Every structure is written in structure tokens, then in C-alpha cells.
Amino acid sequence: MGMGGGTLTIPILTLALGIGQKAAQAVNLISFVPMAVVTVAIHCKNRLIDIGAMIKVVIPALAACVVGALIAPALSSRALSIGFGIFLIILGAAQSIVAIKNKLKKSKPERICKCGGSYNCFVLDYCDKEYFN
């Protein structure tokens, strides 16, 4: 519960239900807040939130967010839809590449060296094969 909801909710609302882009964005924002409050409370309890890192990101992001939110109502729904479409394509493609790369990385058997280190295949050239399990 938390990430990526908007990238799916907004297209469903606009493409499947025919709701305007601006109204769909507003629905997504408003419905995200109660879900996020519950999620953050649970993560807080489990000590999973890094306050220092969060502050580093929130200050510049929040300033930019206010500017973006003030510009959005002035734009047409079509312009916002095109912008969001481009964002989805770039993000979807980039995330797919990262997921496939990670999957391929994980499928390679890891070789553990008896000398104590953990090496991947290309370090093998520098090490005597006998040292590997």
C-alpha cells in the first residue's frame, strides 16, 4: 500500500470511466491521503521511516509540488493528459528495464570463494578455480 497507485488509478478513471483528467487527478490525490496516513502510521511504528532522508527530499519536492499544483488547474485536461501519457511511457519503459536487469542478475548463480569473499563471474579470471565452491 503506497506506491504507484496514481499511475494506475488516473488512467483507469480517464480511459475506462471517461472522467476528465483534472477530476481524475483530484480523486487520486484525495483518496491517497487517508491510505497514506494509515500506511505512514504503520511504518512509523515499525521504525521504517528515515526522517533525515525524508526532510532532504520533502523540502525541494514540496516547493516544486506547490508550483505544479498551481499550474495544473490553468492547463486544459487534454494538455495534462498528453503530459501524463508521456510520463507513463518513460516511467514504464525505465522500470521494465530495471526489473528485467535485476531478474537476470538474480538468476546468475553466485559463486562463493573459500577465501571469504563473494565474487561474480567476471572476477573468476583473477582467482584460481579451486578456491570456488
Added chain:
Amino acid sequence: MKADALSKKKKLTALCTIAASVAAGCVNGLFGGGGGMLVVPIFTVLLSLEVKKAHATAVAAILPMSVVSAIIYIVKGCVEWNITYSVGGGVIAGGVIGALLLKKVNNFLLSMVFYLIMIAAGVKMLIG
């Protein structure tokens, strides 16, 4: 010399963090969502948080942005309340069901389906 290189690297990381945070904030304000997908890599790649902590901190970082954006959208009259009430309930229920199902499904397959839907939806939104 080594300390100099280290301080340069720190400065570069700080600069990249600010630039990426500004981009995430812009996206979240302008499009009403999607900022979280950009914030997670900031925490994992630039600020070296482990994945679980990065996701948790990302939700906490997006929350104030969503609250402020929602207030601006309400004030500017972009909200259609009848749609928000009927669809918002479904979105919240979907979020809870998704969270419960998360551990029971194949992560890679689910991610790939999710990304392909994103790309297809993006193309459809682009061509109208």
C-alpha cells in the same frame, strides 16, 4: 586530495537529490500522482536507503505533497465531489486489498504486467 574528491561527491549527490526531488514534486503537483515512483529511486540510489525503508520513507514524503496539492485542487475548483465520493471509496478498498495480496503474488510478473499497463495507458492518453 581524497577528502576533496569525497566532498565533491557529497556535493554532487546533494545536487542530484535536490534536482530529482524537484522533478518528483513537479510531477506530483502537475499530474496529481506518480511522484512516489520517482522518489523511491532517490532514496535507494542517491541516499543509500534499503528498499523497505525507501518505500516507507517515500510514502511519508509524498503524503505532505498530496495534502498540499489536494488543498490547491479543492480551492481551484478542480474536484467533482460526487465522483470523488463514489470512486474514492473504491480506490481506498483497492489499496487495502492490494496490500493484503502483495505477499501472495509473483513480484516480477506483477511488476511487468503493471509496467506494460502503464506504457499502454500512456500511449492511449497520448493519442487520445
